[in-house]
Amino acid sequence: MKANKKNKLADDNHGYVKIVGGLVAFLLMIIVGVLVYWETQGSIDSFDALTETFTADSAGNTFTRWTGTTGSNYTGERVELDNSPKTITSVYVWNGTGNAAELCTVTTHYTNTHKYIDIVANGRSSFNQVNVTYTSNMASSEDGTSSMATTVFDLLPIIALAVVASIIIGVIVGFGAGNKRL
Amino acid sequence: MKANQAFKKLQNNNHGYVKIVGGLVALLLMIIVGIMVYWETSDSIELSSASANTSRDGVDDMATTVFDLLPIIALAVVASIIIGVIIGFGAGSKGL
Numbered sequence: 001m002k003a004n005k006k007n008k009l010a011d012d013n014h015g016y017v018k019i020v021g022g023l024v025a026f027l028l029m030i031i032v033g034v035l036v037y038w039e040t041q042g043s044i045d046s047f048d049a050l051t052e053t054f055t056a057d058s059a060g061n062t063f064t065r066w067t068g069t070t071g072s073n074y075t076g077e078r079v080e081l082d083n084s085p086k087t088i089t090s091v092y093v094w095n096g097t098g099n100a101a102e103l104c105t106v107t108t109h110y111t112n113t114h115k116y117i118d119i120v121a122n123g124r125s126s127f128n129q130v131n132v133t134y135t136s137n138m139a140s141s142e143d144g145t146s147s148m149a150t151t152v153f154d155l156l157p158i159i160a161l162a163v164v165a166s167i168i169i170g171v172i173v174g175f176g177a178g179n180k181r182l
Numbered sequence: 183m184k185a186n187q188a189f190k191k192l193q194n195n196n197h198g199y200v201k202i203v204g205g206l207v208a209l210l211l212m213i214i215v216g217i218m219v220y221w222e223t224s225d226s227i228e229l230s231s232a233s234a235n236t237s238r239d240g241v242d243d244m245a246t247t248v249f250d251l252l253p254i255i256a257l258a259v260v261a262s263i264i265i266g267v268i269i270g271f272g273a274g275s276k277g278l
Contacts, residue, residue, distance in 0.1 A: 141221070
C-alpha cells in the first residue's frame with residue numbers, strides 16, 4: 001500500500017510528509033464520503049415513514065358517511081397507497097359527526113394487499129377521511145443499507161490506524177539495523 | 183470490484199485510498215438507488231390474477247433478502263483492506 005511503501009524512506013527525505021499527506025487525504029475523503037452518502041439518502045423522502053390522507057377510494061370516489069340509511073363506507077372502503085407497505089403503524093378514520101370530527105383508530109379493522117388497504121371500520125364506518133401511517137418496503141430495504149453504511153464508515157478510519165501501526169512497527173523493527181533502515 | 187481493484191493496485195497508486203472510499207460510497211449509493219428503482223417499479227405493476235400476484239410477492243420477498251445482503255459487500259471490502267494492511271506488517275519490500 002502506498003503509505004506503507006513510503007515506509008522504505010531511507011533514501012526519501014519527503015517520505016514522512018507524503019505519509020501524513022496521504023493519511024489526511026484518506027481521512028478527509030471518508031468525511032466527504034459520509035457527507036455525500038447521508039445528504040443523498042436524506043434527500044429522498046420515500047425512505048421516511050409516510051402518512052397518507054385519503055378522502056376518496058382507489059377508484060376516485062369520494063367517501064360518503066354512513067348516515068344509517070345511505071353512505072359509501074357502510075361495507076368498507078379500499079384506498080391505494082403510494083408505496084407497498086412493509087409495516088403499517090396506524091390506520092385512522094375521521095369519524096365525522098356534524099362539525100366535530102373525532103379521530104378513531106381502526107387497527108383491527110383493515111386488511112392489506114400489496115398497495116391496497118381495505119377498511120371495514122365496523123361500528124365506526126361513518127367516516128369521510130382515512131389516514132394511514134406506514135413504513136414502505138422501499139424504506140425498510142434502505143434502512144438495512146444505511147445501517148451497514150454506518151458500520152462501514154465506522155470501520156474505514158481503522159484502515160488509517162492500521163497503516164500508522166504498520167509504519168510504527170516498521171520503524172521499531174529497523175532499530176539498530178544501520179543506515180539500511182529507517 | 184472497483185474498490186478491491188484499487189486496493190490491489192495501491193502499491194503504485196497515490197490515489198488508491200481515495201478510490202477505495204469513493205468506490206464504497208458509490209456502491210452504497212448504488213444500492214439505495216437500486217432499492218428505489220426496484221420498489222417503484224414493483225409497486226407500479228398491477229396484476230390481475232391471484233397466481234401472478236403470488237409470484238410477484240415471492241419475488242418481492244427474495245428481493246428484500248437480496249437488498250439486505252448487498253451492503254455486506256461493502257463490509258467485506260473494508261475487512262479485506264484491513265486484513266491486507268495487517269498481513270503486510272513486516273513483509274519488507276513485498277509487503278503492502
